[in-house]
Amino acid sequence: MSHADLRLPQVQKLGQTSRTDVWWLQPLVVLLGLSAFGVYATWAAFQARDYFYHTGGAHYLSPFYSPLLYGAPHEPRWIDATLPSWWPSWMPFSAAFLILAGPGAMRFTCYYYRGAYYKAFWADPISCSVGEPKFRGEKYRGEYRLPLILQNIHRYVFYPAAAFVIVLFYDAFRAMWFTRPDGNGTEFGVGVGTLVLLLNATLLGGYTFGCHCARHQIGGYLDRMAGRPIRTACYTCVSWLNKRHMGWAWVSLVWVGWSDAYVRLLCKGVFTDFRIF
Amino acid sequence: MAQATFRIWKGQGDSAGFKDFVTDATVGMVVLDAVHQIQAESDPTLACRWNCKAGKCGSCSAEINGNPRLMCMTRLDQLDLTVPVIIEPMKSFPHVRDLVTDVSWNFRVKKAIKPFKPRKPDAPDGTWRIQQQDVERVQEFRKCIECFLCQDVCHVLRDHHKHPEFAGPRHFVYTAALEMHPLDTENRLGQMKDAGGIGYCNITKCCTKVCPEHITITDNAIIPLKERVTDEYYDPITRFFKIFKTNQ
Ligand code: SF4
Ligand code: SF4
Ligand code: FES
Ligand code: FES
Numbered sequence: 367m368s369h370a371d372l373r374l375p376q377v378q379k380l381g382q383t384s385r386t387d388v389w390w391l392q393p394l395v396v397l398l399g400l401s402a403f404g405v406y407a408t409w410a411a412f413q414a415r416d417y418f419y420h421t422g423g424a425h426y427l428s429p430f431y432s433p434l435l436y437g438a439p440h441e442p443r444w445i446d447a448t449l450p451s452w453w454p455s456w457m458p459f460s461a462a463f464l465i466l467a468g469p470g471a472m473r474f475t476c477y478y479y480r481g482a483y484y485k486a487f488w489a490d491p492i493s494c495s496v497g498e499p500k501f502r503g504e505k506y507r508g509e510y511r512l513p514l515i516l517q518n519i520h521r522y523v524f525y526p527a528a529a530f531v532i533v534l535f536y537d538a539f540r541a542m543w544f545t546r547p548d549g550n551g552t553e554f555g556v557g558v559g560t561l562v563l564l565l566n567a568t569l570l571g572g573y574t575f576g577c578h579c580a581r582h583q584i585g586g587y588l589d590r591m592a593g594r595p596i597r598t599a600c601y602t603c604v605s606w607l608n609k610r611h612m613g614w615a616w617v618s619l620v621w622v623g624w625s626d627a628y629v630r631l632l633c634k635g636v637f638t639d640f641r642i643f
Numbered sequence: 644m645a646q647a648t649f650r651i652w653k654g655q656g657d658s659a660g661f662k663d664f665v666t667d668a669t670v671g672m673v674v675l676d677a678v679h680q681i682q683a684e685s686d687p688t689l690a691c692r693w694n695c696k697a698g699k700c701g702s703c704s705a706e707i708n709g710n711p712r713l714m715c716m717t718r719l720d721q722l723d724l725t726v727p728v729i730i731e732p733m734k735s736f737p738h739v740r741d742l743v744t745d746v747s748w749n750f751r752v753k754k755a756i757k758p759f760k761p762r763k764p765d766a767p768d769g770t771w772r773i774q775q776q777d778v779e780r781v782q783e784f785r786k787c788i789e790c791f792l793c794q795d796v797c798h799v800l801r802d803h804h805k806h807p808e809f810a811g812p813r814h815f816v817y818t819a820a821l822e823m824h825p826l827d828t829e830n831r832l833g834q835m836k837d838a839g840g841i842g843y844c845n846i847t848k849c850c851t852k853v854c855p856e857h858i859t860i861t862d863n864a865i866i867p868l869k870e871r872v873t874d875e876y877y878d879p880i881t882r883f884f885k886i887f888k889t890n891q
């Protein structure tokens with residue numbers, strides 16, 4: 367605070383610490399985990415194929431491509447075209463480009479991920495009570511000034527992300543209906559793919575609805591909640607999820623990648639889907 | 644009886660440095676016991692602050708093997724005694740001598756935060772009525788023992804020395820306790836944004852990890868305050884709707 371001045375020299379250099387535990391392990395795991403996911407998601411988005419599995423009457427759509435705005439006529443596309451008319455012809459198109467931006471922005475501005483990638487990617491700080499690069503020193507801006515002050519946009523990113531979760535539940539529901547062998551209508555069924563997609567929507571729901579911004583907007587902004595039973599119940603639920611936000615964040619990240627890989631491998635014929643009933 | 648080596652920061656100013664002390668490590672001992680034993684056996688000039696030896700006064704804060712901890716709550720059987728145990732003073736405050744630092748900056752910051760301002764009493768006898776449910780949220784923050792370990796570990800103070808512009812996690816906890824109190828009518832959000840520099844916190848959660856009272860500093864105090872600051876200063880939509888809304 368301005369009336370409490372205190373000036374001290376920076377004592378620790380980058381990576382300097384008296385910690386004797388494996389402090390570098392956690393940032394390293396975060397670095398590798400997020401990088402691996404980023405590389406896989408980008409690769410999968412550029413494929414623009416093998417995202418919809420319909421052999422044996424199944425109806426599995428990869429979450430990276432959902433909602434499928436543009437696609438081939440036999441695919442569950444939302445708009446009656448294979449590609450947007452305004453898309454420049456020289457640029458490769460994948461429906462996933464339009465999709466990944468939403469959940470991508472959610473993760474990028476998420477309070478949990480922010481803390482984690484500031485450490486793992488920018489060494490700010492690399493780990494608790496471990497020294498930082500000297501050059502940053504007092505020039506540090508944190509999230510107080512541009513550019514990182516823009517992280518406050520997170521609350522707006524929440525709403526589209528919540529809509530994606532609903533769409534993914536719809537996809538999981540669609541994956542419960544298989545085209546009859548004679549091609550006449552659909553019948554209820556559950557395959558391994560159905561469970562993969564249902565779990566995916568559930569895990570992403572657990573992550574998204576445990577968001578700190580959701581917690582704030584559902585009731586956290588109030589000082590008094592007594593006498594508001596519905597709000598209290600919602601706030602309690604969101605807080606319960608929020609307490610485990612880091613866990614949801616990682617499990618849902620891994621599972622959404624796996625869901626895409628599962629549909630992709632089915633399409634490629636690496637293995638076949640097992641229909642439970 | 645097993646012996647253990649303690650590598651303790653000793654001295655003042657530029658002449659300070661590590662000095663090794665060997666002493667007996669018996670069952671049930673904590674680091675503060677070892678320091679007292681060293682004072683009694685080999686160096687009566689070794690300075691450290693302590694008071695309660697029960698983890699409640701917040702005086703014996705230090706860095707043990709690089710981790711900010713209370714000396715009185717760190718048992719020797721939690722540490723690897725086959726190598727020297729490193730004990731250093733906190734690094735975010737001016738060093739006085741040996742293990743002692745001057746933490747008075749924290750008290751000056753605290754004084755600057757707008758005090759509790761309750762609404763008018765609910766009953767003619769000057770008392771208030773509040774629901775248990777509503778005070779529960781701030782109860783957690785009141786467990787703070789002002790050990791300042793969270794201030795010590797926070798890189799905004801420790802590495803970036805933003806003391807003049809940043810109040811630090813301890814004071815965000817204190818502010819949250821007042822700001823979310825069901826009776827309070829004061830608004831400290833402007834103070835948190837500007838003089839308190841809450842935007843400097845990049846939510847690394849180091850403060851939460853070291854808190855001996857297990858206060859969920861980042862998730863329950865800092866992030867909700869950041870969200871309230873966003874409501875008040877950065878979010879155009881909530882700023883508009885605030886005209887109609889009350890946060891009571
Ligand atoms: S979460 Fe914020 S206040 Fe706590 S240690 Fe990290 S930067 Fe400091
Ligand atoms: S919040 Fe926790 S770590 Fe910080 S001063 Fe209070 S008790 Fe100590
Ligand atoms: S805080 Fe993680 S999604 Fe909002
Ligand atoms: S001596 Fe009181 S907290 Fe350690």
